[in-house]
Amino acid sequence: MTNILVMGGAGYIGSHTVRHLLDRGYGVVVADNLIYGHREAVDERAEFVHADLLDKYSLEKLFQNNHIDAVIHFAAFAYVGESVSEPEKYYFNNVVGTINLLNVMQMHKVGKIVFSSTCATYGEPQYTPIDESHPQCPINPYGRTKLMIEQIFADYERAYGLQHIALRYFNAAGCSSDGKLGESHSPETHLIPLVLKAITGERKNIKIFGTDYDTPDGTCIRDYIHVEDLAQAHRLAVEKAGVYNGCINLGTGIGTSVKEIISAAEEVSGKKCPVEYAPRRAGDPAKLFADNRRAKEILGWTPAYTDIRDIVKTAWNWEINRKY
Numbered sequence: 001m002t003n004i005l006v007m008g009g010a011g012y013i014g015s016h017t018v019r020h021l022l023d024r025g026y027g028v029v030v031a032d033n034l035i036y037g038h039r040e041a042v043d044e045r046a047e048f049v050h051a052d053l054l055d056k057y058s059l060e061k062l063f064q065n066n067h068i069d070a071v072i073h074f075a076a077f078a079y080v081g082e083s084v085s086e087p088e089k090y091y092f093n094n095v096v097g098t099i100n101l102l103n104v105m106q107m108h109k110v111g112k113i114v115f116s117s118t119c120a121t122y123g124e125p126q127y128t129p130i131d132e133s134h135p136q137c138p139i140n141p142y143g144r145t146k147l148m149i150e151q152i153f154a155d156y157e158r159a160y161g162l163q164h165i166a167l168r169y170f171n172a173a174g175c176s177s178d179g180k181l182g183e184s185h186s187p188e189t190h191l192i193p194l195v196l197k198a199i200t201g202e203r204k205n206i207k208i209f210g211t212d213y214d215t216p217d218g219t220c221i222r223d224y225i226h227v228e229d230l231a232q233a234h235r236l237a238v239e240k241a242g243v244y245n246g247c248i249n250l251g252t253g254i255g256t257s258v259k260e261i262i263s264a265a266e267e268v269s270g271k272k273c274p275v276e277y278a279p280r281r282a283g284d285p286a287k288l289f290a291d292n293r294r295a296k297e298i299l300g301w302t303p304a305y306t307d308i309r310d311i312v313k314t315a316w317n318w319e320i321n322r323k324y
């Protein structure tokens with residue numbers, strides 16, 4: 001059996017990927033420091049180890065005690081605003097933490113890694129859809145940490161033969177179709193869960209950040225990709241890393257505006273969403289959506305969820321029945 005270590009496997013995308021891997025017959029060890037992750041989100045079939053990337057001793061023990069064939073690495077801090085006010089926390093955890101992980105992998109002759117990167121590595125788009133050759137000029141420390149790690153992988157490949165795929169996600173969205181796993185961030189900053197909380201009354205309203213963008217309805221356009229489609233792409237990337245090393249975008253290729261998300265949520269829930277118009281949020285580009293041809297060609301991946309209402313339906317199902 002192939003054994004995969006999932007670093008950050010108690011988080012949103014990690015926990016969905018763990019379940020997908022187990023369903024496909026992989027052995028899975030989950031390591032998480034549980035700062036943002038949820039122990040309840042870790043599938044019972046996986047082995048769980050409480051470990052932090054910055055604690056090299058616990059990483060070494062983890063590799064000594066478990067046979068690992070490949071690593072999928074989700075463990076990172078991911079709040080853009082916080083990365084601006086506390087960059088040290090981000091460079092330390094995300095960059096130094098990954099170097100620690102690579103070092104311990106090398107000591108134990110584990111040469112394959114699949115990594116959560118992000119479309120935030122591109123920065124302000126020069127054209128859309130964004131392909132992988134688009135210049136990378138991240139506009140915040142969070143995006144820079146992810147770009148640095150991509151660059152470290154390329155150097156480690158040349159020097160040590162590291163096999164690596166960095167998956168650049170667009171906007172991860174939705175929850176597992178059976179309602180068992182979902183999105184639970186504290187604080188929550190993402191559009192879809194905030195819209196749903198405005199509908200349930202948990203929040204007063206949803207603030208639309210900017211209505212004067214150069215888009216058909218004036219609100220920002222993003223590419224929302226279902227978390228189960230992301231999970232599948234990680235498994236395919238583990239199977240392809242080495243044959244291909246490099247970066248791959250993960251998005252649907254379809255752009256959806258903030259107002260379209262709100263309409264989809266109203267349709268799915270059958271309820272009105274209270275809205276407040278607010279100024280633009282700093283650093284938000286008008287339009288971001290993916291050219292996903294590389295994922296199709298290299299991974300043989302196509303997203304199953306392409307209708308935003310189907311994505312929002314899974315998130316709504318979770319929001320009204322959440323387990324954690």
Ligand code: UDP
Nearest residue numbers: 189190191194207208209220222258281284
């Ligand atoms: N957004 C919004 N109100 C909110 C949160 C987000 O209008 O309370 C908008 C934001 O400006 C962006 C889109 O929704 O255009 C998606 O934002 P999110 O924070 O979910 O993801 P991001 O694209 O920033 O990674």
